[in-house]
Amino acid sequence: MDMKKFMVLITCLLFGFYSLFSGKSFGQQKVLNIAGIHQLVSDSKSEHERQETARNRQAQNTVNEQANKTLLFKLKDSYRLLQSRFSFLGMAVSAAEVGLNASPLIAKIVAEQSRLYDAAVRDPLLLPLVYQSEMEFVVRAKDLSGYLLGLVLSYGALNQMKISDRKILFDHVITELQQIAALSAGMVRLLDQANLSSVLMGMNPFSDFISTDKSVVEDILRNAKALGL
Template identity: 30%
Template sequence: MKIWLILLLLTAQAASAQRIIIDRGHLKAVLENNAARLTAEQGYQRGLNETLSSLKGIQVNLSAVIFTEQLIYNSLAQVDQGLKSALAVRQIGSLTMEIISAGRQVLSQAASSPHLLLFAEQTCRQMAGRGTRLAGEVSDLVLKEGENVLMDFGKRDALLKKISLELKTIRALLYSIQKCMYWAAHRGLLRSVNPFSSFVNTDKRMVENLLLNYKMITKK
């Protein structure tokens, strides 16, 4: 028992004899490291906030750019539609002038030789029928759709294309009438009326060749 008491006393004296030693250099390094780490974290956070703010600004600017591009695209689309319509109207005007000019030439030829129109009678009927149908279709469409038909790009383009196509057909029919009258005048009325004249001429040439060959054979 005494031994245990002696040991406890010696241990207590040894413990009370220990001193706390502080390494100032190590403590300074630790504090500087913590300060540097804290400063770096704060700088990183500030940089992150600035980056987020810049991204938001970029998003706003991109939205404005996209909106501007949409406006430009819509404007260009409208201008393109307007140009298409203007070109179609210009083409229709040109076709109309050509039809008027060709019609005057046909009337001029018919005034001096009215019998030539007999060779273009069917073509004249086709042209008159197409002109009547075109006027009726345009009138029906305008009456059905009202004034808004010219505001709708699709309906307006379809109407202009229809008019242009029919006018081209009428112009082609007029040219056909002119050609029929021209060839009838130059080949002669009787030759144009007789559809078998070419066959008769061909047969005549064949007979003449046969007779010529026969004469040559008999002479030998």
């Protein structure tokens, strides 16, 4: 019931009471239940406010549901892209000299990303956080893939380098994968041990992670909080 209809209803009620008692004597008019009329008006107003609150709440729920659906579609796309990037990385490290050390790290990252994705699908509250973290992993996987591809294409030149120099180049791949794995493991620990409200208030679950990547974690949490508003 909108405000216009509400005012019309109140006017009709008051007019009805006036018509009912207007033809009676002054003594009869004195028994008119003024308190009852006020109570009726108050009850009608309260009912109107309850209906307005219910409509507003339903509208907000609809908006939230639509936002979650949109974010879920984005999460599915980013997850497919992430799987594709790490699949390529798996082939690239096999062609390079780091397959023995890199392959287990890639397998671990893929498994943990699968856990994060499943958790977000089950609980829409986790969607902003998991989506933002996946986007970070997609970018890192892309950069590392480009680096590895460059190494593979330059294999002839690499063979002419000192073993120690070549090792520095390939060790960078392992270091980067270790950092990605640490971030991924931190996200899993976050979902396993921390409550969501603490996370969205800025909690850092990577206290044992190297300081150079703390800004990455803070960006993920900040962006996730913004997406959840």
